[in-house]
Amino acid sequence: MIAPPPRPPVGSSSDAPKPLRADARRNRTRILDAAEAVFSEGGAAASTEEVANRAGVAIGTVFRHFPTxxxxxxxxxxxxxxxxxxxxxxxxxxxxxxxxxxxxxxxxxxxxxxxxxxxxxxxxxxxxxxxxxxxxxxxxxxxxxxxxxxxxxxxxxxxxxxxxxxxxxxxxxxxxxxxxxxxxxxxxxxxxxxxxxxxxxxxxxxx
Amino acid sequence: MIAPPPRPPVGSSSDAPKPLRADARRNRTRILDAAEAVFSEGGAAASTEEVANRAGVAIGTVFRHFPTxxxxxxxxxxxxxxxxxxxxxxxxxxxxxxxxxxxxxxxxxxxxxxxxxxxxxxxxxxxxxxxxxxxxxxxxxxxxxxxxxxxxxxxxxxxxxxxxxxxxxxxxxxxxxxxxxxxxxxxxxxxxxxxxxxxxxxxxxxx
Amino acid sequence: MIAPPPRPPVGSSSDAPKPLRADARRNRTRILDAAEAVFSEGGAAASTEEVANRAGVAIGTVFRHFPTxxxxxxxxxxxxxxxxxxxxxxxxxxxxxxxxxxxxxxxxxxxxxxxxxxxxxxxxxxxxxxxxxxxxxxxxxxxxxxxxxxxxxxxxxxxxxxxxxxxxxxxxxxxxxxxxxxxxxxxxxxxxxxxxxxxxxxxxxxx
Amino acid sequence: MIAPPPRPPVGSSSDAPKPLRADARRNRTRILDAAEAVFSEGGAAASTEEVANRAGVAIGTVFRHFPTxxxxxxxxxxxxxxxxxxxxxxxxxxxxxxxxxxxxxxxxxxxxxxxxxxxxxxxxxxxxxxxxxxxxxxxxxxxxxxxxxxxxxxxxxxxxxxxxxxxxxxxxxxxxxxxxxxxxxxxxxxxxxxxxxxxxxxxxxxx
DNA sequence: AATGAATGAGAATTCATTCAT
DNA sequence: AATGAATGAATTCTCATTCAT
Structure with missing residues (x-):
């Protein structure tokens, strides 16, 4: 009966930095680093898959951390x-x-x-x-x-x-x-x- | 009097502005105009199809004039x-x-x-x-x-x-x-x- | 300067049955037949790719005929x-x-x-x-x-x-x-x- | 007074309702309730994750109770x-x-x-x-x-x-x-x- | 037992480009 | 030359399922 917590609107300022598991935090960082590198080189048109590769995680992991x-x-x-x-x-x-x-x-x-x-x-x-x-x-x-x-x-x-x-x-x-x-x-x-x-x-x- | 095909300008790679049929030249112009409008609005990510539409020609025509x-x-x-x-x-x-x-x-x-x-x-x-x-x-x-x-x-x-x-x-x-x-x-x-x-x-x- | 003909709204009743090229009409029919078969067997959850395969056309062709x-x-x-x-x-x-x-x-x-x-x-x-x-x-x-x-x-x-x-x-x-x-x-x-x-x-x- | 585990009904394939820990039994019930609600609203296509959310348990728990x-x-x-x-x-x-x-x-x-x-x-x-x-x-x-x-x-x-x-x-x-x-x-x-x-x-x- | 992060195989859709008409 | 249909690779995103914590 409990409504699921609605996904926070994109870019909302309530970045609820809820404590992540150690591995999750590590991956989050890796993904951000990889993304910075990839998008720096290829512009925003670069693919999310490439980011995942560079970060050494599966594509699903990228989307779990950043839904879009x-x-x-x-x-x-x-x-x-x-x-x-x-x-x-x-x-x-x-x-x-x-x-x-x-x-x-x-x-x-x-x-x-x-x-x-x-x-x-x-x-x-x-x-x-x-x-x-x-x-x-x-x-x-x-x-x-x-x-x-x-x-x-x-x-x-x-x-x-x-x-x-x-x-x-x-x-x-x-x-x-x-x-x-x-x-x-x-x-x-x-x-x-x-x-x-x-x-x-x-x-x-x-x- | 039709000028002979001018020698391609130094350093250009095959700009060869060979004489076009009248309709072809007209289409070329329309395509360029449409492309300028479309890419101005949507950035380089805008689709070539959209350019064709705006120019009032078929997609094939765009690619005939501009191979890529x-x-x-x-x-x-x-x-x-x-x-x-x-x-x-x-x-x-x-x-x-x-x-x-x-x-x-x-x-x-x-x-x-x-x-x-x-x-x-x-x-x-x-x-x-x-x-x-x-x-x-x-x-x-x-x-x-x-x-x-x-x-x-x-x-x-x-x-x-x-x-x-x-x-x-x-x-x-x-x-x-x-x-x-x-x-x-x-x-x-x-x-x-x-x-x-x-x-x-x-x-x-x-x- | 001519606006592109807007894609007709889904399900609109103006099904402008504009004359299709022979091959296009043939494909359209094949796709519909394949789709009827595929969705009959697997329900609406069946994949569009399967429809394309069954129809013997590429996936893009299905989407050209039916945008969604x-x-x-x-x-x-x-x-x-x-x-x-x-x-x-x-x-x-x-x-x-x-x-x-x-x-x-x-x-x-x-x-x-x-x-x-x-x-x-x-x-x-x-x-x-x-x-x-x-x-x-x-x-x-x-x-x-x-x-x-x-x-x-x-x-x-x-x-x-x-x-x-x-x-x-x-x-x-x-x-x-x-x-x-x-x-x-x-x-x-x-x-x-x-x-x-x-x-x-x-x-x-x-x- | 707790009834002994009933013999599995004839013809069922491993319904083995083995005695569950109290919290496990509670979770099972919650999951079933949530699932009924979720699938009623969204059809069988609704996601298992949604069921977990609604039940207030983690996704892993759902799969522990119901392997698929x-x-x-x-x-x-x-x-x-x-x-x-x-x-x-x-x-x-x-x-x-x-x-x-x-x-x-x-x-x-x-x-x-x-x-x-x-x-x-x-x-x-x-x-x-x-x-x-x-x-x-x-x-x-x-x-x-x-x-x-x-x-x-x-x-x-x-x-x-x-x-x-x-x-x-x-x-x-x-x-x-x-x-x-x-x-x-x-x-x-x-x-x-x-x-x-x-x-x-x-x-x-x-x- | 529970948690929730990671995985990775699809699925729908888009689009540059090719090719038959 | 023009047309517009066909192609198919690439992309974003979803979700059942597995597994480390």
């Missing part, structure tokens, strides 16, 4: 966003208001260049994956970094979080194209960073 | 790149060295925001599609624009074509994400443009 | 209902008002006993398959038969089409159970028929 | 048949020879209409489920009821148990189709009952 492919994609991306957010917060607490934002920006772009993950996934499968909270968390963390940078007067006061995020995402997305070597990365960021810095004394910034 | 789906994708993108290249050249011949590069940049980003085409395709199917010549042509055209802008002293002398293209692609890719309204577009570009402009007199640009 | 398994089931059942309806109409036009209804009833039960088709399918997959028109057609045809039988005074006047159909379906469904040999069939129908006949003179039918 | 899904289905149906048989016997011992058979018939059909159980299951999974003894028991009980009804002269003498069972199963099966409301049920049964009653005096029943 979308759930799996969402899980990877949330994990990634969590790591990034932590990273930003650390930079924010570390000190050096002058470089925090730029450091993070550069670091994220570098990582994108190495792994297609973030961006490729955002571009491909972005639709239909609900990441709400995770994205917001990252945004707020970056917001703090930006505020500090502005207080330290290394970023123009009229720059808003909006466009910083936009530039960040854009540059990361760009970074995964063939031909972006470390040098191009540096030079591209140099332009962006120059654009963020305050125009010196008498210079009217033409917007 | 990849060929079709390549053709669309070449066509697009050609249009862009023409656009740049026009701007270059028009005059106003001071604004050409910025105008083109802004125009392309705006178009990206409206149609997913360029970027979506680059992101999705980029792999395996050979666009060599077309991309080079666009790059050279932009290069000319950049050179003029630098001569007019509205872009820093040490900025290279490389990073301009990188910024262009990145920003376009960013532009198709939800939430990029016209205002965000303007503010994001403002940062990039500010980054491209020469640092006024005594300011040392820290790179 | 449900469509295929609906098609079989409509076909069957059509045959039955024709059968009833013939009996209705033939003459002998006294026996028409009983003959049809018996014939249908006999057929059910031989092939599980009708009933099995109705029972299994009935849900979700829209047969509206086809069923109504059969019902009306039987209604005519019933009316004649009542005018000929071989069926009680107070019997309604409703319960005749109910008895028909029930008996057919029963007929496919193991153990229904011809004799049991005859005896079971005898009871039903006796129940339909008018109670003689002074007998009050206790309902 | 078929075993579980068989168990439900046996249980159901047992209840029905008890019901018939009670009616048989109760008195009122004139109405016993009709009452039971009507009651069973009504129950079918409410719960798909009996019939749906018979139709869906009937194949491969061995119910031998249980069915026989029900049949004998109904046979007794029939004999009494015939002795009381409310059922024709030439009606055999065979066809009574056939009518019963058929009508139950029919009863679960959509549209069988209480009224249709009554009218349909009225025809069947009229068919079972003796033809009054001078009327020759045409069989």
């Amino acid at each position: 492919k979308t759930d799996l994609l969402a899980a990877i991306m949330k994990e990634l966003l969590r790591r990034l957010t932590d990273d930003v917060r650390t930079l924010d607490n570390d000190g050096d208001a002058a470089t925090g934002l730029f450091t993070f920006f550069a670091r994220m772009v570098a990582e994108s260049a190495a792994k297609r993950t973030v961006v490729q996934l955002l571009a491909d499968a972005g639709v239909g994956v609900d990441l709400g909270d995770s994205v917001r968390a990252l945004q707020e963390a970056v917001g703090a970094l930006l505020a500090r940078a502005q207080r330290a007067d290394v970023v123009r006061a009229d720059v808003r979080l909006d466009e910083v995020m936009a530039l960040l995402v854009s540059t990361c997305q760009g970074a995964l194209h063939a031909g972006w070597d470390a040098d191009l990365q540096r030079r591209t960021l140099a332009v962006v960073f120059a654009g963020l810095r305050p125009a010196p004394e008498g210079t009217a910034s033409r917007r | 789906k990849t060929d079709l994708l390549a053709a669309i993108m070449k066509e697009l790149l050609r249009r862009l290249t023409d656009d740049v050249r026009t701007l270059d011949n028009d005059g106003d060295a001071a604004t050409g590069l910025f105008t083109f940049f802004a125009r392309m980003v705006a178009e990206s925001a409206a149609k997913r085409t360029v970027v979506q395709l680059l992101a999705d199917a980029g792999v395996g599609v050979d666009l060599g010549d077309s991309v080079r042509a666009l790059q050279e055209a932009v290069g000319a624009l950049l050179a003029r802008a630098q001569r007019a002293d509205v872009v820093r002398a040490d900025v290279r074509l490389d990073e301009v293209m990188a910024l262009l692609v990145s920003t376009c890719q960013g532009a198709l994400h939800a939430g990029w309204d016209a205002d965000l577009q303007r503010r994001t570009l403002a940062v990039v443009f500010a980054g491209l402009r020469p640092a006024p007199e005594g300011t040392a640009s820290r790179r | 398994k449900t469509d295929l089931l609906a098609a079989i059942m409509k076909e069957l209902l059509r045959r039955l309806t024709d059968d009833v109409r013939t009996l209705d036009n033939d003459g002998d008002a006294a026996t028409g209804l009983f003959t049809f009833f018996a014939r249908m039960v006999a057929e059910s006993a031989a092939k599980r088709t009708v009933v099995q399918l109705l029972a299994d997959a009935g849900v979700g398959v829209d047969l509206g028109d086809s069923v109504r057609a059969l019902q009306e045809a039987v209604g005519a038969l019933l009316a004649r039988a009542q005018r000929a005074d071989v069926v009680r006047a107070d019997v309604r089409l409703d319960e005749v159909m109910a008895l028909l379906v029930s008996t057919c469904q029963g007929a496919l159970h193991a153990g229904w040999d011809a004799d049991l069939q005859r005896r079971t129908l005898a009871v039903v028929f006796a129940g339909l006949r008018p109670a003689p003179e002074g007998t009050a039918s206790r309902r | 899904k078929t075993d579980l289905l068989a168990a439900i149906m046996k249980e159901l048949l047992r209840r029905l048989t008890d019901d018939v016997r009670t009616l048989d011992n109760d008195g009122d020879a004139a109405t016993g058979l009709f009452t039971f018939f009507a009651r069973m059909v009504a129950e079918s209409a409410a719960k798909r159980t009996v019939v749906q299951l018979l139709a869906d999974a009937g194949v491969g489920v061995d119910l031998g003894d249980s069915v026989r028991a029900l049949q004998e009980a109904v046979g007794a009821l029939l004999a009494r009804a015939q002795r009381a002269d409310v059922v024709r003498a030439d009606v055999r148990l065979d066809e009574v069972m056939a009518l019963l199963v058929s009508t139950c099966q029919g009863a679960l189709h959509a549209g069988w409301d209480a009224d249709l049920q009554r009218r349909t049964l009225a025809v069947v009952f009229a068919g079972l009653r003796p033809a009054p005096e001078g009327t020759a029943s045409r069989r």
Whole structure:
């Protein structure tokens, strides 16, 4: 007579992290790792079967942990966003208001260049994956970094979080194209960073 | 008077634009138009059948003109790149060295925001599609624009074509994400443009 | 720019019987025949692949003709209902008002006993398959038969089409159970028929 | 006082109701209840996992009690048949020879209409489920009821148990189709009952 | 005995591509 | 050249059943 617990809606924020059996937790991790690798290489179009192979589990196991492919994609991306957010917060607490934002920006772009993950996934499968909270968390963390940078007067006061995020995402997305070597990365960021810095004394910034 | 079949352009693999029957040429055009629309809406994952439907031809006809789906994708993108290249050249011949590069940049980003085409395709199917010549042509055209802008002293002398293209692609890719309204577009570009402009007199640009 | 003709909704009554190519029509027939056989034997749970094998076509061909398994089931059942309806109409036009209804009833039960088709399918997959028109057609045809039988005074006047159909379906469904040999069939129908006949003179039918 | 394990009924294949631990017996009951509910709602295609959920046990527990899904289905149906048989016997011992058979018939059909159980299951999974003894028991009980009804002269003498069972199963099966409301049920049964009653005096029943 | 994770064989469906008409 | 039917591999997802904990 007891109704079965309804499957939690995809992407819901109540990620009830109920304690898993040891083997289950081990597999979950393996699957996430495999998925990150597989989707990084092949984009969201890569097959779930390939993920299972790479993780060394049967296909059914993947689907037991992530009932749909979308759930799996969402899980990877949330994990990634969590790591990034932590990273930003650390930079924010570390000190050096002058470089925090730029450091993070550069670091994220570098990582994108190495792994297609973030961006490729955002571009491909972005639709239909609900990441709400995770994205917001990252945004707020970056917001703090930006505020500090502005207080330290290394970023123009009229720059808003909006466009910083936009530039960040854009540059990361760009970074995964063939031909972006470390040098191009540096030079591209140099332009962006120059654009963020305050125009010196008498210079009217033409917007 | 019918021109003799022109020698295939260097580096292209069998573009042989051999003379087509009138109906065939008409179909080719329709297919390209339909494909651009379909792939813009649904990404490279959209089906070739859908393209055929939209073009009002049978599926076989699509494959007669473009032996593989990849060929079709390549053709669309070449066509697009050609249009862009023409656009740049026009701007270059028009005059106003001071604004050409910025105008083109802004125009392309705006178009990206409206149609997913360029970027979506680059992101999705980029792999395996050979666009060599077309991309080079666009790059050279932009290069000319950049050179003029630098001569007019509205872009820093040490900025290279490389990073301009990188910024262009990145920003376009960013532009198709939800939430990029016209205002965000303007503010994001403002940062990039500010980054491209020469640092006024005594300011040392820290790179 | 021309929108593709939308796939007609499942079970819609506009079965646009557009002229098919010869091979396509041949395959369609083969598939329907195979499907009738396969689903008769294994119930609606039988696999579409099995249908394809039996029909001697590839699985894709089955799905080209019937976009979902449900469509295929609906098609079989409509076909069957059509045959039955024709059968009833013939009996209705033939003459002998006294026996028409009983003959049809018996014939249908006999057929059910031989092939599980009708009933099995109705029972299994009935849900979700829209047969509206086809069923109504059969019902009306039987209604005519019933009316004649009542005018000929071989069926009680107070019997309604409703319960005749109910008895028909029930008996057919029963007929496919193991153990229904011809004799049991005859005896079971005898009871039903006796129940339909008018109670003689002074007998009050206790309902 | 606990009864000793009864000797397994003749003809059954290893029903060995060996004494179970208290919790095991409780689980067995819960599983059976859950299974009846689940399969009634979703037909035999419903998943065993769903049964486990509804019963509040793990899937492994279900399979420990019933090694295959078929075993579980068989168990439900046996249980159901047992209840029905008890019901018939009670009616048989109760008195009122004139109405016993009709009452039971009507009651069973009504129950079918409410719960798909009996019939749906018979139709869906009937194949491969061995119910031998249980069915026989029900049949004998109904046979007794029939004999009494015939002795009381409310059922024709030439009606055999065979066809009574056939009518019963058929009508139950029919009863679960959509549209069988209480009224249709009554009218349909009225025809069947009229068919079972003796033809009054001078009327020759045409069989 | 119970638990619940893992397995892996299907099942339905899609789609690029081929080929007979 | 065009048509559109046929092909069949690939993909996502389900579920009965097994097995380690």
